[in-house]
Amino acid sequence: MGRPESRIGGPEEMETLLGRLSGQIARGRLPGVPLLLIGIRTRGVPIAERLSGLLEGVPVGAVDITLYRDDLGLQGHWPVLKGTEVPFDVDDAEIVLVDDVLYTGRTVRAAMNAVCDLGRPARVRLAVLVDRGGRELPIRADYAGTTVDVGPGERIEVRLRPIDPDDEVVRVGPASS
Numbered sequence: 369m370g371r372p373e374s375r376i377g378g379p380e381e382m383e384t385l386l387g388r389l390s391g392q393i394a395r396g397r398l399p400g401v402p403l404l405l406i407g408i409r410t411r412g413v414p415i416a417e418r419l420s421g422l423l424e425g426v427p428v429g430a431v432d433i434t435l436y437r438d439d440l441g442l443q444g445h446w447p448v449l450k451g452t453e454v455p456f457d458v459d460d461a462e463i464v465l466v467d468d469v470l471y472t473g474r475t476v477r478a479a480m481n482a483v484c485d486l487g488r489p490a491r492v493r494l495a496v497l498v499d500r501g502g503r504e505l506p507i508r509a510d511y512a513g514t515t516v517d518v519g520p521g522e523r524i525e526v527r528l529r530p531i532d533p534d535d536e537v538v539r540v541g542p543a544s545s
Contacts, residue, residue: 385513429454436478473507
């Protein structure tokens, strides 16, 4: 049987969350330091692009964390690389890493390592659309669109155009028997 889903929000709620995030980023930025957004592939990239529009064209890059994952050797298959594209210098800039859901913190740790391999930013912040709790590492979001309590066996999925047919945030429950 399938895993039951319940919708947390659709396109209007997505716009509200993005507006909330862009406001938090604008208020929290360092004065006189270039602000740059780096989306974590895959869904962090379209979120970063939408935030860029709300923040009046802040430059956007994309980071692929595949080779930085701490479970790379455990996967049993060849990794598929999607590519890092950071068309700007990260040295002395304020970097906002952007992702869809913050859970264990392992993805963010890998992304920070990837960014620091590119240079030495003045500051790195984290913006996530949804913070679902359940950290395994001491990492927290500086900016979060929303926080959702998630039960055992549940997960949060963010679906975004153009990757997915529509913009929505859903709670996916444990498998039914």
